[in-house]
Every structure is written in C-alpha cells, then in structure tokens.
Amino acid sequence: MRILVLGGYGLIGSAVLARLVEAGHAVVALGRDTRTARRRFPEATWIERDIATLCEAAAWHPLIAGCDAVVNCAGVLQDGPRDDVRAVQDTAMRALFRACAEAGLRRVVQVSAVGATPDARTAFMRTKAAADAALGRLDLDWIILRPGLVLAPTAYGGTALLRALASTPLILPVVGGAGPIQTVHVGDVAEAVRLGLEGRVPVRAAYDLVEDEAHGLSDVAAAFRAWLGHEPAPIVAVPRLLVRPVVAICDGLGRLGWCSPLRSTALVQVTDGVTGDPSPWRRVGGPDPTGLRASLRRLPSTVQERWFGRLWLLKPAIVGGLALFWLVSGLVGLLRFDAAAAVLTERGVGVATAQAAVAGGIVLDLVLGAAIMVRRLMPLAALAMIGGTLAYLAAGTVLAPDLWADPLGTYVKTLPAALLALVALALAAER
The missing domain is CATH 1.20.1440 (de novo design (two linked rop proteins))
Incomplete structure (x- = not known):
C-alpha cells in the first residue's frame, strides 16, 4: 500500500514510518519541517506542509492523491507561536477525513490518546475527541488507537521529562497527587497501526493501547532511574501548589517557542492520570502491549541516555x-x-x-x-x-x-x- 503518514518524524510517527517501511509499504510522510527527517528516513517521500493551514478538504486532495490509506500521528500539546491545537487536531483533521470520503480513500488510522473525551479539561484532549467523533461518523474503514504514556527510544516531551526527573541528583522529585499511569511501548503502537492498515483487526472501532498494570508517577520515575543505572534516591512529592508557578513560567516561555513538557496541559494530564481499557484490543486478537519494565528493557540505556537526562535538566x-x-x-x-x-x-x-x-x-x-x-x-x-x-x-x-x-x-x-x-x-x- 501507499500510505500517507502525518507527523512522520514525531515520537510516534517516526516509529510508525519505520514499521511500515519494514513491512514493505510505500510511505509518504508529511510534516512542517522535514529537513532532518529527509536525511533520517530517505526511504519515505516527504511533503513539507503546516497541517494547521490545511483546513479545507480541497487542500488535502492533492496530498492524498494516489494513496491507499492515511495515518494521523500528528499532535500539538498546547497553543504556542507556531502551534494551534484546534487547527491541527480538530479543524484540519475534519477536513482530511472529508477529503478521504470524497476521494474514496477508505482506510484511515487515527492515533488519538486515552482520556480524549468531549468534556476533558484540556484543549489537547477535547480536540482529539472531536476529531475521533468526526471520523466515527463517516462511512470509512476507520480505526482509532488511543495509546497511554508512550515509552520510546526518542526523548521528547513526557519521555524527556521522565529521563530528567530520574536523573535528578540526590532526590527523585514527582508531582504530588498524580493519577495512575498505564504505559505502552512505541513499537506496540506502530505494530497496531500496521495491523489496522492491513485489515488484521476489525475496523470502525476504537482501541486503547495500554498495559494491564497502572503505576503511580513515583513508580514510573523510579523505574526510569533504575533503567538509567542511577543509585536509588528518596522520592519527594512536590505539592501542586509549588509546581504551579513553574508551570506558569513554562506556559510563558511557550509564547517564546519553548515546548516544555511542564506546561499546564501536562500538569492536568498528570493529575487526571493516563489510563485506559486494554481488553477490547485483546479481544480482537491484538498483541498485548508491553508493560513498563519490559518496555524499558527494550530501550537502550547507555551513557548517551545518562548524558541526556542530566543535560536536559541543565x-x-x-x-x-x-x-x-x-x-x-x-x-x-x-x-x-x-x-x-x-x-x-x-x-x-x-x-x-x-x-x-x-x-x-x-x-x-x-x-x-x-x-x-x-x-x-x-x-x-x-x-x-x-x-x-x-x-x-x-x-x-x-x-x-x-x-x-x-x-x-x-x-x-x-x-x-x-x-x-x-x-x-x-x-x-x-x-
């Protein structure tokens, strides 16, 4: 198949792109800045577009022409100078899905997130839910995948923050009152996308991609610390009252283009927790998502990761x-x-x-x-x-x-x- 992958150089998108290429598919990848991605993945055909500007179905028709399927791995955590959450995750996706229906391109895989509901507390989750609902109303062979906290060799956003927290000298700081977290390895998400595209699981369905066990944030951070090879350290639960000023500063820095994972959307998500139900995925024959510690064993843990954790803090x-x-x-x-x-x-x-x-x-x-x-x-x-x-x-x-x-x-x-x-x-x- 010839498959269009949106956000093909992101944390999830790059893993999906690599898995589809390995499976023998032709990949067309779309992103806002593809210079580095073209060198990393020369096997793909790259299209440089800002998704936020593709708000009409007509704008998508030339991009999906000749494709057999579309995978959306694009996402924006919070508004910023170059980021518009609603435009990228809702308006542009509605236009894309309409274009697919108009062009007869039936197979669409939407990578959403667990906790994406219309009444969620963040624009990130509400816009994901709006796009999911818009796709669900169309007569297409759609699949919606909702991963939990994605663990990947790539360090970006939440995965970078976990490495940094785990690298803090002397103590292990975590946000007090954080909700439970279920993780998933990025390779499991990529494999689920492949199975959905190839018709190996039922379509017109939404699946949570999460491990069975839920963990506290302190347990996840401690597991990362052990994975990095650092000595155990006392866990210090930082009250949210003290975290909020840091979050406010990071929100302000977001207006200068800095995409810190410590912004308000992330704080709300950590407070609410990251949990889902893996049983529907298991019932249709989907492979069990890898658990936290098994996922960490699949990730490299060398001096590069230790350097990154400490330098990210600095x-x-x-x-x-x-x-x-x-x-x-x-x-x-x-x-x-x-x-x-x-x-x-x-x-x-x-x-x-x-x-x-x-x-x-x-x-x-x-x-x-x-x-x-x-x-x-x-x-x-x-x-x-x-x-x-x-x-x-x-x-x-x-x-x-x-x-x-x-x-x-x-x-x-x-x-x-x-x-x-x-x-x-x-x-x-x-x-």
Whole structure:
C-alpha cells in the first residue's frame, strides 16, 4: 500500500514510518519541517506542509492523491507561536477525513490518546475527541488507537521529562497527587497501526493501547532511574501548589517557542492520570502491549541516555544564564557608559570612536541576551555570542592588550561565556 503518514518524524510517527517501511509499504510522510527527517528516513517521500493551514478538504486532495490509506500521528500539546491545537487536531483533521470520503480513500488510522473525551479539561484532549467523533461518523474503514504514556527510544516531551526527573541528583522529585499511569511501548503502537492498515483487526472501532498494570508517577520515575543505572534516591512529592508557578513560567516561555513538557496541559494530564481499557484490543486478537519494565528493557540505556537526562535538566539554566549574562553586561555598559568609553580613550582611542564602540557593544549585548530566550532565534543567538566574544577579544587585544593582565579578568571571564554558548548551540535541537 501507499500510505500517507502525518507527523512522520514525531515520537510516534517516526516509529510508525519505520514499521511500515519494514513491512514493505510505500510511505509518504508529511510534516512542517522535514529537513532532518529527509536525511533520517530517505526511504519515505516527504511533503513539507503546516497541517494547521490545511483546513479545507480541497487542500488535502492533492496530498492524498494516489494513496491507499492515511495515518494521523500528528499532535500539538498546547497553543504556542507556531502551534494551534484546534487547527491541527480538530479543524484540519475534519477536513482530511472529508477529503478521504470524497476521494474514496477508505482506510484511515487515527492515533488519538486515552482520556480524549468531549468534556476533558484540556484543549489537547477535547480536540482529539472531536476529531475521533468526526471520523466515527463517516462511512470509512476507520480505526482509532488511543495509546497511554508512550515509552520510546526518542526523548521528547513526557519521555524527556521522565529521563530528567530520574536523573535528578540526590532526590527523585514527582508531582504530588498524580493519577495512575498505564504505559505502552512505541513499537506496540506502530505494530497496531500496521495491523489496522492491513485489515488484521476489525475496523470502525476504537482501541486503547495500554498495559494491564497502572503505576503511580513515583513508580514510573523510579523505574526510569533504575533503567538509567542511577543509585536509588528518596522520592519527594512536590505539592501542586509549588509546581504551579513553574508551570506558569513554562506556559510563558511557550509564547517564546519553548515546548516544555511542564506546561499546564501536562500538569492536568498528570493529575487526571493516563489510563485506559486494554481488553477490547485483546479481544480482537491484538498483541498485548508491553508493560513498563519490559518496555524499558527494550530501550537502550547507555551513557548517551545518562548524558541526556542530566543535560536536559541543565538546558534551561544554560540558556537563562547566557541571557542574564549578556543582558546584565549590556545594562551595566549603559549605566556606566562614560566609564566604559574612558577605558578606550585613556589608551589613545578617539572620543567618538570609543563612544561608538561602547554603544555598539551595548546594543549587541542587549539584542543577543533577548534573542537567545526566543526558541527560534536561540541557535543564531548562540553563534553570534561566540562570534561577538571572539571579535571583542580580538579588538581588545589590538586596542587595550594590557587588559589581558587585569586582575579582575576583563577578557578572561568572557571565555567561559563563549564556551557556554557553544554548549547551548549543541543542545539546540529538540527532536
């Protein structure tokens, strides 16, 4: 079959794409930014589109032309500068499903989520439920799959957060009052998609993909800690009253493009729990979803995972520290403008040239300090910080070489900041 996979480079979508290719199907994958995905999965035909803009059936017809089936693995946790939950998960999906019905493309697999109901507390769940209901009303051979907490080799969103929590030194922090959680291995989800596409399970049905056992969040985090090879640590239940300010900050950072899993939607989901009923899937002959500990045994656990867990914890501090360093540097220069210019004029630089150099440095400091806090601009800002530091040191060496011997480290102190910017650049990718 020729199959269109939406969100083909995401946590679930990439596993689905790989499984379908292994099964001999031709895959057409669609996503908003496919540059990296094209290199990772050259076997697929890639289409670069923003799903949020495909809100009419007519927009989908050229994309589904020639396909025998469609799999939707796309999803958006929460609204942001580039993300519109309703547009991606509801409006665009309704248009897609109508286009399939109009084109006679009968087989559609919708990857939803357990807990997706019309009265759910989050837009994420309500829009998933709305799309599920719209698909269910159409005369198509549809299947709706509702995974629990998906465990995958890919570290993104909740899976990244679990690795980070499990890597916290000395303690194991978890949100107090969290609901029960049922997990599923991403390979089980991919296999369920394949079975649905190939007609191995009954269509026009919805199936929860979850293990039988439900776990507390502390048990899941402790299992991840053991999987990473860290020493056991005391579990500290952090009251939700203390978690909410962190969540509010993360919601604010979401407006700058940072997709933290600690936003309000995730807090509500953790509070409500992640549970479903695996019996309908089992009754139709679906393979049993892998349990928590068996899933972890299927995942790699090497130094790469341990590095990731610790660095994920440090990434906000690295970016925030760089922003603070450059903003404060710019503000100090602005408040002490004459003193800064005097450093140059005392060494023979003309007044106008010295003032222009100081003013340019202040603007650069403030712009880069602000820019690195914007997710889309962060890599460019980190590069500019490195280049700006090297240019500053080169110019300073020519104009005021004696400051290399300054006991306060006027030049030397900039080198660690440049190295930290290099680390931030290395951590820029989120997928």
